[in-house]
Amino acid sequence: MSSPTEQATPVQDHSEPAAAADSPTEGTGRFLDSDLTHQVHFLTSRARGRGISHANGQLEGLDLKVRQFSVLSLAASGMNPSQRELGEFLSLDPSQIVALVDHLEQRGAVRRETDPRDRRSKIIVATEAGQQLHGQALKILEDSEDHTLSTLSPRERKQLRSLLLKIAF
Amino acid sequence: MSSPTEQATPVQDHSEPAAAADSPTEGTGRFLDSDLTHQVHFLTSRARGRGISHANGQLEGLDLKVRQFSVLSLAASGMNPSQRELGEFLSLDPSQIVALVDHLEQRGAVRRETDPRDRRSKIIVATEAGQQLHGQALKILEDSEDHTLSTLSPRERKQLRSLLLKIAF
DNA sequence: CCATACCGTTGAGAAAGTCAATGATGTAGA
DNA sequence: TCTACATCATTGACTTTCTCAACGGTATGG
Numbered sequence: 001m002s003s004p005t006e007q008a009t010p011v012q013d014h015s016e017p018a019a020a021a022d023s024p025t026e027g028t029g030r031f032l033d034s035d036l037t038h039q040v041h042f043l044t045s046r047a048r049g050r051g052i053s054h055a056n057g058q059l060e061g062l063d064l065k066v067r068q069f070s071v072l073s074l075a076a077s078g079m080n081p082s083q084r085e086l087g088e089f090l091s092l093d094p095s096q097i098v099a100l101v102d103h104l105e106q107r108g109a110v111r112r113e114t115d116p117r118d119r120r121s122k123i124i125v126a127t128e129a130g131q132q133l134h135g136q137a138l139k140i141l142e143d144s145e146d147h148t149l150s151t152l153s154p155r156e157r158k159q160l161r162s163l164l165l166k167i168a169f
Numbered sequence: 170m171s172s173p174t175e176q177a178t179p180v181q182d183h184s185e186p187a188a189a190a191d192s193p194t195e196g197t198g199r200f201l202d203s204d205l206t207h208q209v210h211f212l213t214s215r216a217r218g219r220g221i222s223h224a225n226g227q228l229e230g231l232d233l234k235v236r237q238f239s240v241l242s243l244a245a246s247g248m249n250p251s252q253r254e255l256g257e258f259l260s261l262d263p264s265q266i267v268a269l270v271d272h273l274e275q276r277g278a279v280r281r282e283t284d285p286r287d288r289r290s291k292i293i294v295a296t297e298a299g300q301q302l303h304g305q306a307l308k309i310l311e312d313s314e315d316h317t318l319s320t321l322s323p324r325e326r327k328q329l330r331s332l333l334l335k336i337a338f
Numbered sequence: 339c340c341a342t343a344c345c346g347t348t349g350a351g352a353a354a355g356t357c358a359a360t361g362a363t364g365t366a367g368a
Numbered sequence: 369t370c371t372a373c374a375t376c377a378t379t380g381a382c383t384t385t386c387t388c389a390a391c392g393g394t395a396t397g398g
Contacts, residue, residue, distance in 0.1 A: 005338055006325060016315065018326060027254065027257070028254050028257045028258040029338075030244060031246075031250065031254070031258050032246065032338070033249060034242065034243060034246045034248065035246065035307065036239055036242045036243060037247075037334070039314065040314055040317065040318065040326075040329065040330060040333065041217060041220045041221050041224055041235060041310075041314065041317075043330065043333035043334060043337045044213050044216050044217040044238060044333060045214050045217055045221070045260075046260060046337040047213050047333050047336045047337040047338070048210060048213040048214055048217050049260050050260075050336070050337065050338075051209060051210045051213065051385095052210050052214070053208055064333065065293065065351095067212060067354090070205055070211060071315065073203065073204055073205045073373080074200060074203060074205060077200075077203045077204065077205075079203070081200065082376080083374085083376075083377065083378095085196065085197050086377060088196070088197045088234060089197040089200050091214075091215060091219075092354095093354095093355065093356065093357085094376075094377065094378080095355095095356085095357090095378070095379075095380090096354075096378090097377085098362075098377065098378060098379085102359085112377095116377090118363080118364070118376080119362080119363060119364085119376095120362065120363045120364070120375065120376040120377070121363095121375085121376055121377080122197065122376085123255065124379070138204065141208065141210075143207065145209055145210065145230075148209065148210075148336060149209065149336060151335045151336060152332065152335060152336065156332055156335075159208075159328060159332065160209065160329075160332045160333075160336075161207065161209060161212065163321065163325055163328065163329045163332070164209065164212035164216050164329075165206070165212060166320045166325075167216045167219070167220075167317060167318060167320060167321065168212045168215040168216040169198075169201070169213070169221065204349065236368080236384095237387090249347095251345080252345075253344085253345060253346080261385095261386090262385095262386070262387065262388085263344090263345075263346065264347070264348075264349090264386095264387085264388090265348080265385075265386075266346085267346065267347060267348085279375060287344090287394075287395070288345095288393080288395085289344065289345040289346070289393065289394045289395070290344090290345055290346080290394095291345085291346070339396080339398100340369090340397100341387100341396100341398085342395100342396085342397085342398100343395080343396080343397100344393105344394080344395075344396095345392105345393085345394080345395095346388105346391105346392095346393090346394105347384100347390100347391085347392090347393105348390085348391080348392105349387090349388105349389090349390085349391105350387100350389090350390105351386100351387085351388090351389085352377105352385100352386075352387075352388100353384100353385080353386065353387090354383100354384080354385070354386085355382100355383080355384070355385085356381100356383075356384090356385075356387080356389080357381085357382085357383100358379105358380090358381090358382105359378100359379085359381105360377100360378080360379080360380105361376105361377095361378090361379105362375100362377090362378105363374100363375080363376080363393085364373100364374080364376095365371100365372100365374075365375095366372090366373085366374100367370100367371085367372085368369100368370085368371080368372095368373100
């Protein structure tokens with residue numbers, strides 16, 4: 001199908017009406033038909049980029065990023081994750097977890113507690129202040145997500161979450 | 170403010186059966202119920218990470234990454250994108266586009282052609298070799314995506330693409 | 339002609355990702 | 369018990385990606 005015959009398509013061939021200036025989707029919308037737009041990794045990348053960017057902006061007031069929130073969230077869950085577990089679940093290198101936990105610990109949001117069953121591993125738990133911070137951030141993130149998914153019906157949002165869950169693990 | 174009241178859920182409270190060693194989802198599956206797992210940005214991040222990681226692995230033989238492919242793909246589309254348009258559509262800084270195009274150009278996969286209508290902008294077009302490379306990569310990426318979405322039915326895949334498309338733009 | 343805006347490019351620095359090595363600790367077998 | 373080996377958190381080095389400011393060449397509108 002994709003045998004690239006001599007169709008080199010010179011530039012002057014892109015005959016677009018000179019009135020392209022007032023196109024509807026502000027210029028790059030013409031790529032919406034491209035092959036790329038059908039690739040799931042491209043769509044997830046873009047969706048993620050937009051969502052995270054907006055979320056980070058909204059979290060600015062708390063001086064927190066989604067990256068840090070994800071660690072705080074698990075720490076505040078009462079599930080007592082170890083750093084290794086955090087790394088695995090969040091798809092982050094152990095060394096990155098160290099930096100993240102360092103930051104949250106200096107901020108007084110989490111504590112490192114040595115696991116009595118395995119003194120090599122450290123359990124990350126949220127402090128009282130951390131719980132509070134998590135609560136505030138969660139609220140903001142819910143609003144942010146609501147904004148990101150504003151073009152989706154409640155039913156579609158549920159579907160999306162369900163589908164993503166299936167391919168995320 | 171941050172007086173840590175002694176209610177901090179001590180570690181020995183995480184009473185888990187000692188037989189946890191043979192748990193089904195290899196350890197971190199116990200976080201699947203956490204709040205985080207309900208957040209779309211977390212799910213998209215994980216899904217994207219897994220997908221791109223696998224895709225990049227499969228593309229290794231072509232010495233190509235999805236990042237570079239996305240540029241090549243638009244260059245090979247016959248839509249004559251300018252670098253600015255590439256940046257906007259791919260959510261990348263213009264300076265990153267320069268590097269990406271430089272690399273593909275040195276490889277002989279794309280050409281920069283000055284737009285006769287606006288000599289500031291450069292149109293990126295795929296060479297013959299670039300078209301061929303794109304064809305091979307596309308095939309590999311389709312297989313990779315098939316692998317990433319293996320837990321989804323054809324109908325679900327279509328739904329997913331449709332939903333992602335709605336929130337990606 | 340002039341001021342202003344835009345495009346690609348360069349360079350610098352921050353953030354994020356990857357990898358190897360180490361000390362402390364746990365585990366299993368001789 | 370002693371010994372070899374594996375695992376966890378940590379550090380450090382390095383690469384990749386992101387973000388931003390500046391600059392030359394070009395376009396646009398007065």
